Each structure stands twice: as structure tokens, then as C-alpha cells.
Amino acid sequence: MTDPETLDVTIVDGYVDEPAHFGVPPYISTYPRYAAGALVDAGVPREQITYHTIDELREDNAVWRDVEDADLMVYVGGMTVPGKYVGGTPAEPDEVRELAWTADGTSIMGGPVRFGVGEANEGASETARDDLDFDFLAMADVEAAVFDLVESGLEGFNDRYRDIEEETRWARAGAFVVEQHPNHPDYLICEMETSRGCPYRCSFCTEPMYGNPDFRPPESVVDEVDALSDRGVKHFRLGRQADILAYGGDGEAPNPDALRRLYGGIRDVAPDLETLHLDNMNPITVVKWPEKAREGIRIIAEHNTPGDTAAFGLESADPNVMSDNNLNVTADQCFEAVKIVNEVAGWRPGGDKDTAPNFGDDAARRLPKLLPGINLVHGLKGETRETFEHNKRFLQRVYDEGLMLRRVNIRQVMAFEGTDMADTGAEIAKDHKQLFKQYKQEVRETIDNPMLQRVAPPGTVLPDVHLEYHQDGKTFGRQLGTYPLLVGIPGERELGSVVDIAVTDHGYRSVTGVPYPLDLNSASMNELTEIPGIGRSTAGDVVVNRPYESVGDIDVASIERFATTQSQEGAD
Numbered sequence: 001m002t003d004p005e006t007l008d009v010t011i012v013d014g015y016v017d018e019p020a021h022f023g024v025p026p027y028i029s030t031y032p033r034y035a036a037g038a039l040v041d042a043g044v045p046r047e048q049i050t051y052h053t054i055d056e057l058r059e060d061n062a063v064w065r066d067v068e069d070a071d072l073m074v075y076v077g078g079m080t081v082p083g084k085y086v087g088g089t090p091a092e093p094d095e096v097r098e099l100a101w102t103a104d105g106t107s108i109m110g111g112p113v114r115f116g117v118g119e120a121n122e123g124a125s126e127t128a129r130d131d132l133d134f135d136f137l138a139m140a141d142v143e144a145a146v147f148d149l150v151e152s153g154l155e156g157f158n159d160r161y162r163d164i165e166e167e168t169r170w171a172r173a174g175a176f177v178v179e180q181h182p183n184h185p186d187y188l189i190c191e192m193e194t195s196r197g198c199p200y201r202c203s204f205c206t207e208p209m210y211g212n213p214d215f216r217p218p219e220s221v222v223d224e225v226d227a228l229s230d231r232g233v234k235h236f237r238l239g240r241q242a243d244i245l246a247y248g249g250d251g252e253a254p255n256p257d258a259l260r261r262l263y264g265g266i267r268d269v270a271p272d273l274e275t276l277h278l279d280n281m282n283p284i285t286v287v288k289w290p291e292k293a294r295e296g297i298r299i300i301a302e303h304n305t306p307g308d309t310a311a312f313g314l315e316s317a318d319p320n321v322m323s324d325n326n327l328n329v330t331a332d333q334c335f336e337a338v339k340i341v342n343e344v345a346g347w348r349p350g351g352d353k354d355t356a357p358n359f360g361d362d363a364a365r366r367l368p369k370l371l372p373g374i375n376l377v378h379g380l381k382g383e384t385r386e387t388f389e390h391n392k393r394f395l396q397r398v399y400d401e402g403l404m405l406r407r408v409n410i411r412q413v414m415a416f417e418g419t420d421m422a423d424t425g426a427e428i429a430k431d432h433k434q435l436f437k438q439y440k441q442e443v444r445e446t447i448d449n450p451m452l453q454r455v456a457p458p459g460t461v462l463p464d465v466h467l468e469y470h471q472d473g474k475t476f477g478r479q480l481g482t483y484p485l486l487v488g489i490p491g492e493r494e495l496g497s498v499v500d501i502a503v504t505d506h507g508y509r510s511v512t513g514v515p516y517p518l519d520l521n522s523a524s525m526n527e528l529t530e531i532p533g534i535g536r537s538t539a540g541d542v543v544v545n546r547p548y549e550s551v552g553d554i555d556v557a558s559i560e561r562f563a564t565t566q567s568q569e570g571a572d
Contacts, residue, residue: 002071002153004043010070011035011051011177012099014077014091018112019207019313020196020280021240025053025088026187026466026480028178030240031076031111033190034143034167037174041166042150051180054091057099064102072154073103074146075134078112080206080414086468086478086486087183093132100133106154109134110142112206143170161210167193168220175227185232186498187466189275189480193240194221194262199251200242200282202315203325203381204413204421207242213251218258222265229270235480236266239279244310245296246285254285254292256299263303274464276303277482281310281372283337284329294344300370301345307367307462309406309482310341315377316387317394324382325421331394335401338372342403345370357404359454365461365561371406373483374398378436379413379429380421388439395447404455407483407509408448410440444508452485452506458532459561460503461516462487467495473526486510490526502562504530517564520554521547531562 013032016023023029036049050066054077057063067073077091100107109132138145140159144166148157162170178184197210225236238244248258266276278300286293300308316322317331329337346357350364357371358364376391398405412429415421429436456462465487467477475493478484487501488510501513514527520542528539533556542554548565 002150004150005045007039007044007048007071007150008069009039009044009049009072009074010066011049011074011076012054012057012067013051014054014075014096014111014113015079015085015088016077016112017079017090019080019205020198020242021112021193022191022237022279024085024090025055025181026183026235027087027189027191027237028181028183029076029111029191030171030193031142033174033177034141034162034170035074035076035110035146035174036177037170037172038143038147038162038166039150040173041169042147044150046176049177051177053088053182054095055088056182058089067099067102068104070103071105072146072150073099073105073107074142075099075107075109076111076113076142077109078114080112086476096132100135106136106149107134108136108138108142108145108149110138110145114139164214164216164220167216168223171220171224172227175224175231178228178231178233185234187480187496188233189235189237190228190233191239192221192224192236194238194244194247195241198242200284200328201326202313202328203424204377204415204419206419213242213246215248215258218248218261218265221262222269225266226269229273234270234273235275236270236273237275237277237279237482238262239277239482242280243282243285244278244300245281245293252285253289254296256292256295259296259299263299267303274305275480276305277308278304278370279309279311279482281312281341282328283312283314283334283372286337286340287329287333290340294340297341297344297370301347304369305481306349306369307406307479307481307484308345308370309373310370311373311375311409311482312337313375314394315375316380316383317376317390318383318387319390320384321380321382321387325380331390334374335394335397338374338398338403338405339401341370341372346404357402359404359457361457363457365459367456367460367462368404368406371404371455373407373409374405376408376410377413378410378432379426381424381428383428383432385435388435392439392443392446395443399447399451399454405451406455408443408451409483410443412436448508449506452509452511456485456503456506456511458502458504459558462501462503462511462513464498465489465501465513467493467497467499469495488512489514490530491524504532504562514562516562517566518562519566520551520563521565523563531556531559533557533559 144162195215245254249255314334342357348364351358465477500516502516505512
């Protein structure tokens with residue numbers, strides 16, 4: 001019998017991406033935190049638990065020693081809705097196998113990887129269940145499996161799901177592990193679980209495998225935020241749920257009182273938080289219970305931070321695809337839900353709530369408080385060439401009606417065992433691959449770019465942009481939050497630093513900006529030419545005629561949206 005107090009444990013985070021759970025840096029998912037808490041609850045001393053990300057293992061061969069020497073190695077990971085990532089690269093199956101081969105002690109694997117493994121983390125693919133050479137594969141909650149495995153002396157466990165009491169204990173007990181994340185404390189956002197499961201049964205989705213919705217009480221979530229806040233975390237996202245509006249209710253109808261206790265409680269225990277965002281909101285909930293939904297959305301917008309996004313799972317605007325895949329919302333219903341969120345939460349800090357959605361020349365210069373995002377999935381049963389036209393018409397309608405979308409997420413389906421799509425597989429997605437590429441590019445050009453200009457027009461201020469990498473003479477960074485805008489800044493600035501940005505131009509899903517406010521008496525030529533209305537010649541004149549006492553000394557429209565005159569002494 002192995003004594004828990006003698007165990008050395010290494011947790012390896014291969015990152016997760018599920019329909020209602022995200023854990024690629026700068027996010028950290030619940031899995032490693034809850035697994036660490038379960039270990040502590042089972043008697044393993046906190047100081048004998050080591051946490052590493054897969055990127056740490058790639059960057060430093062010496063870190064592999066912690067995998068090799070551990071009495072117990074816990075791997076968490078898995079992609080069920082893979083996308084493109086900036087902050088980290090999810091583990092590929094071959095890397096996960098190498099972890100199992102390296103570990104001399106007992107090894108256990110869990111998380112969404114249990115749903116299946118493909119040849120790579122990409123759409124238009126099929127998956128198969130594979131233990132990847134680990135000693136144990138947790139086919140339910142990996143944290144419950146870890147707890148029971150330690151209690152059994154590393155002999156084994158029965159697959160099971162943890163209960164609310166265990167989750168509450170393990171969430172608090174495992175909060176310490178965030179301090180071992182490479183991004184801690186400044187560039188780390190904790191994914192928070194409010195519920196699991198879904199009352200609907202869309203053909204491709206793995207979330208219903210968790211059963212019907214199971215809600216954590218507000219006090220449990222707030223207690224976890226309190227513990228993480230004590231460990232230096234200032235960024236939180238309520239992303240682990242299928243529908244935030246249904247929180248604390250019967251699984252379908254909104255419960256504004258529960259949302260008020262949840263959001264108000266979080267603000268009480270973490271008054272200095274810097275990010276409070278969400279992810280999933282079901283549009284059918286908005287249109288079936290519009291008054292309760294409006295109240296719930298209003299509560300969210302009162303407590304959240306700007307730039308928040310409610311991901312809407314339209315999945316397809318094609319009525320045939322909708323019926324063939326048991327999708328729960330029509331294009332017309334989704335449009336109405338988009339309109340309601342715009343009206344209730346599409347206001348900007350400093351702007352007029354009563355005239356939302358706010359955009360145009362007179363709008364305040366921050367991102368709106370909460371906007372919908374649209375999820376579209378291709379390769380579903382019944383998809384034809386006309387499906388792509390249905391989707392384009394829906395998106396164009398939203399734009400033409402003067403509404404805003406924060407982002408449009410377009411992907412190809414992955415087919416997992418246990419879902420209805422397992423029978424269809426990825427054949428439709430593969431057959432339509434070229435059509436998909438053309439359509440996606442058209443949406444980026446005709447919808448994404450003009451919509452982004454509406455959401456974040458020139459002069460919009462994005463506070464606290466974290467600089468991440470250099471490319472082509474520019475520095476790129478993002479705010480922390482849900483689907484943050486990628487921002488390109490002229491010149492190569494110090495990575496890891498944090499700057500405020502004023503938007504100057506737009507791509508399809510990214511923006512260009514300059515540090516805000518830009519000092520005319522020290523700005524570079526490249527920075528000056530990014531400001532709308534300043535070409536190369538004017539920028540040269542600005543540099544030659546320094547210093548300036550006021551931005552009014554330069555005859556460029558709206559330059560005060562971007563610039564100031566701070567440092568006259570020693571100016572060029």
C-alpha cells in the first residue's frame with residue numbers, strides 16, 4: 001500500500017479545447033487545478049505536487065526529469081473543437097505517448113482526450129479512443145480518478161464523476177497550482193466552471209456526454225474565485241458551461257437571481273479583478289424567455305469588464321442541416337437573440353445604455369460591454385453548397401441591420417465516438433474542404449473586416465495589451481479575455497510588457513494600433529504613419545518640427561484620439 005504522504009506527483013497540462021471549456025495559455029483550465037486539489041484531499045503534501053505545461057517540456061529538456069521521476073504522472077488534455085492558438089500549442093498525440101514512455105512511475109491520462117484521439121488536432125477529422133500507452137485512462141472525471149487512485153495505493157479506480165461537495169473542496173485546495181504556471185500572475189486567466197452538461201443533443205457535440213446541466217451553487221464558484229484571487233489571479237472567465245443564462249435554473253430557463261448572486265459574489269471577493277468575461281450563451285434561451293433573458297444579460301453587463309463575448313451556437317443557418325443534426329435554434333431565432341444582446345449590452349463604458357448598440361463617430365472609445373459571437377460548424381449531416389449561402393445571408397443580415405458581432409467562428413466538424421456524427425464521420429467536411437476555404441475567406445472579407453470596423457473603430461482604446469511575439473518588424477499582443485483581438489504595433493517592443501493601445505486600422509480578425517496616448521514629441525515615423533490621416537510626408541514634417549506644446553499644433557483630423565504632447569524636453 002503506497003502512503004499518499006510519500007508520493008511525488010507531476011501534473012502535465014497538454015491543454016484543452018472543448019465546446020464549453022478552454023485551457024490553452026493564457027488560459028488555465030479547471031482540470032489541473034481540480035486534479036491538484038484532489039491529490040491534496042487524498043493526502044499528498046502540496047509541496048510534492050509539480051505542475052508543468054507541455055510548452056515547458058518542449059522548451060527545457062531538464063523538465064522531463066519531473067515526468068520520469070514522479071511516482072504518479074497525471075496528464076490532462078484533449079481537443080474536441082480545435083482552432084488556431086497564439087499563447088501555446090496543444091500537445092499532439094505523439095508527444096502524449098512520449099510522456100507515457102518517459103514516466104517510470106504510474107501514469108494516468110484524462111480530460112477531453114477520453115472522447116478520442118485523431119492523428120492531429122484539426123477539424124475535418126475522425127477520432128478513436130486510445131490510451132496512448134498510459135497505465136490508466138480516466139473515462140469520467142480525471143480528478144475523481146486521481147483521488148481514488150491515490151486512495152487505493154495506486155492500484156486502480158472505478159470511473160465516476162465528482163459531486164459538488166468534492167468539486168468545491170478540490171477547487172479551493174488546488175488553487176495553489178496556478179502559481180506554478182509560467183504565465184502567473186500577470187498573464188493568466190482562469191477558466192471557471194458554473195455547470196456541465198446540456199439539455200440539448202446536437203449531433204456533433206461532446207457536451208451532452210456530461211448529461212443534463214448540473215449547476216454549482218454561486219457560493220461554490222465564488223469560493224473558488226476567492227482562493228484564486230488570494231493566489232494573485234486577477235483574470236477570470238465563466239467559460240465552463242453550455243449556457244450562462246440558464247445558470248442556477250431548471251437547465252433551460254434563465255434565473256436572473258442566481259446570476260445576480262454569482263456575479264455580485266465574485267465582485268465582492270475579488271474587487272480588484274481586471275477581467276471578468278464569459279463564453280457560451282444559448283440563443284434559444286434568449287428568444288424563448290426574452291424578458292428574463294434581458295434581465296440576466298443586464299446583470300452580466302453591469303458586473304463584467306468591456307469586450308466580453310457571448311458565443312452563440314447557431315452552427316448552421318441551413319434549415320435542412322438544422323433538422324438533420326438536432327440543432328436547437330433557427331436563423332431567424334438566432335438573429336432575434338443577436339438583436340436583444342446588442343440592445344441590452346451593446347453599450348460602451350462612458351456611452352449611453354439607452355441607445356445601444358453604440359457605434360459610429362459619437363460612440364465612446366471602449367469596446368462594448370457584451371456582444372454575441374457566432375459559431376458555425378461545417379461538415380454536418382445534410383450540408384450542401386446551399387448551406388454556405390444560407391450562412392452568408394444570415395451574417396450579411398446581421399450587418400445590414402446595424403447590429404454587432406464580436407467574432408464569427410467558422411470550423412469544420414470533428415467526429416467523436418458517442419455522438420451522432422460518428423456515423424457520418426468527416427466525409428462531408430473532406431468533400432467540401434475547398435468550398436469551405438473559399439467561403440471562409442469571403443466571410444472574412446465581406447463580414448469580419450467591416451464588422452470589426454464597427455465594433456472597434458479607429459481611436460478605440462484597448463487597455464492592458466500584453467505583448468507576445470515579434471513578426472515582420474511589428475510586435476503583436478492581446479488583452480486578456482474571451483476571444484481577445486490580436487493587436488499589431490509598429491516596431492519591436494519588449495515582450496511581456498503591457499501597454500494601452502489606440503486602434504488605427506483593421507484586418508479580418510485583428511487590428512493595428514499605436515501606444516495610447518502616443519507622444520508626438522517622441523513617436524517614431526512608423527508609429528506616426530499608422531495614425532489615420534498621416535502619411536509618410538506628414539510624419540516627416542511632424543518629426544522635423546518638434547517639439548509641440550499641443551496636439552492642436554498639427555492639422556490632422558481627430559489626432560487627439562491617438563496622440564498627446566508629453567515630453568517636450570529632449571525631444572527630437
